[in-house]
Amino acid sequence: MTLSSQRHLFDLPDDVTWINCAYMSPQLRSVSDAGQQAVLRKARPWNVRPEDFFTDSETLRNLFAELLGADADGVALVPSASYGLAVAAANVPVRVGQRLLVLAEEFPSNVYPWRELAERAGAQVVGVRRPEDGDWTRALLEELDERTALVAVPHCHWTDGGLVDLARVGERAREVGAALAVDATQSLGALPLDVAEVRPDFLVAAGYKWLMGPYSQGYLYVAPKYREGRPIEHNWLMRGGSEDFSRLVDYRDDFQPGARRFDVGERSNFVLVPMALAALRQLLAWGVHDTQETLRGLTERVAKGARALGLEVPPESLRAGHLIGLKRPGGYAPDVATKLAARKVYVSVRGDSIRVSPHLYNTAEDVDRLLEALAPLV
Template sequence: MILPSQRHLFELPEDLTWLNCAYMSPQMHAVSEAGKASVVRKARPWELKAEDFFTESEALRARFGDLVGGDAEGVALVPSASYGLAVAAMNVRVRVGQRLLVLAEEFPSNVYPWRELADRAGAHVVTVGRPEDGDWTRALLAELDERTAVVAVPHCHWTDGSLVDLVKVGERVREVGAALAVDATQSLGALPLDVAVVRPDFLVAAGYKWLMGPYSQSYLYVAPRWREGRPLEHNWLMRAGSEDFSRLVEYREDFQPGARRFDVGERSNFVLVPMAMAGLRQLLSWGADDIQQTLGALTERVAKGARSLRLEVPPESQRAGHLVGLKRRGGYAPDLAARLAARKVYVSVRGDSIRVSPHLYNSEADVDRLLEELDALV
């Protein structure tokens, strides 16, 4: 279903065209109000109860589980995607000479931890080159064999929205006995994903883009076989019995159940958690399928107009509906994004692509305004 404009829910000036959700989402009024109320609440610590350190973070954990089709026991609350990927890299098993697969031009947070792990284990990071036909799935499967220990991929490429078929890749990963680590930062919330179908070993998502939440509140999903793993840090909340503040000095070796052992310290953040909850609540109300269908209509309008400007666009069948990259032979002027911003039209330049990433606050008029400005500038 195509959803009507939701611009009224966001803090966006009327004369501004924000087609840059992949950079950061504008804040919904509900998220801002949750933050304001939380700041005031934090000013009154005498009103906080011991259970408040658990109840709201547990509710957020459950809502994220609902979003990915997984159980709350598999969700850890982390400050960033890189934190979650560091947890994954600490726990996967890699032998000397094995291969860790990443995509060319992948976001750095999904490259550096695997390079460090490869160095530590005597393994090799193999970069899968960008395929000429745009089919990342085929390119990955061609490299994926019994030598592979880890496949670390996004659901769609962060520079241009080109897709990876996580179901097909996951099936092959399991056949060869490897691990699948997914960075869903640039897709989750706008592109449907079900961990029961994809079956990743680890999945991370930063919360301040397509999940409509605040900066520094992110998520890690951990498959059942890894939930007894090693945490990145040791904080008091992750240990069993931490609900009883009077007995915290009776140090425990056992952990809270499920993926809670991977939670970041101070995960009960009394400002960020309610804000993140407000964002997820609205996303679940809209539904990822309807969000994707609505945004897909907008990016197809972008693609059609861009081709008329002789820009290169991935075929609709090979890209996500919420994010599209526009390439130009010879590239773009280095100040293109700044020149568009001066006209109050906001996109990103990533690699050799103009990255256009709308959301439900955008309309066909926003797309047409972008195309008009591009026509004048490129």
């Protein structure tokens, strides 16, 4: 089912065409309200009770698990995708000579931790080349063999929305004994993902893009086999019995259950957590499948108009419905995004593509405004 315009839920001026959610989502009014109330709460710290260090963060953990189709014990609260990937890099076993697969032109946060791990373990990071036909899944499966210790991939490529079939890649990874780490920052919340089908070992997502939340609030899913692994920091909240503030000096070696041992310090953040809660509640109310169907209608309109301008777009069957790259043979002028912004049309340039990423505050009129502004620049 397609959804009607949700622009009224955002503080977006009528003359602004923000079609750039992959850069940063606008803030829902409900998220802004939650943040303002939370900031004022800190002015009266006597109203912050010991149990408040646990209640909202546990609710957030459960809401994210619901969005992902996972169990709450598998969710850790982290500040960023890079933090979650660092946890993965600290726990995935890698032997000398093995290979760690990433996509060519992948976002740096899903490359740097694997470079460091490869150097430490005597392994090799292999960038899978961008396929001419746009089929990232086929390209990955051709490289994924018994030499592979890890596959670190997104659900869709951050520059143009090119899809990776995570279920097929995950199945092959298990066949050869490789771990699967997924960076879902550019997809989760807008593109359906069944964790029971994909079965990632680790999955991370920053919260300020398609999850509609504040900056510095992210999420990490950890598969059961890794939940007794090694955290990258040691904070008091992750330890057993931390609910009893009077006994915190009775130092304990045991951890809170599940993936909570991987939570970042001060995970109870009394400003960010309420904002993230408001965001996830709205996403669940919309429904990810309906969101994707609605956004696909917009990106298909973008694709049709872009082709009429002589631009190249990934095949519809091989790209996500919420994010699309418009490639110009020979590339764009360096100031193309600036010129579009001068007309209050906002997109990003990533690699050799203009990345267009609408959300439910966008309409067909926004797409037409983008195409009209883009026409003289190509």
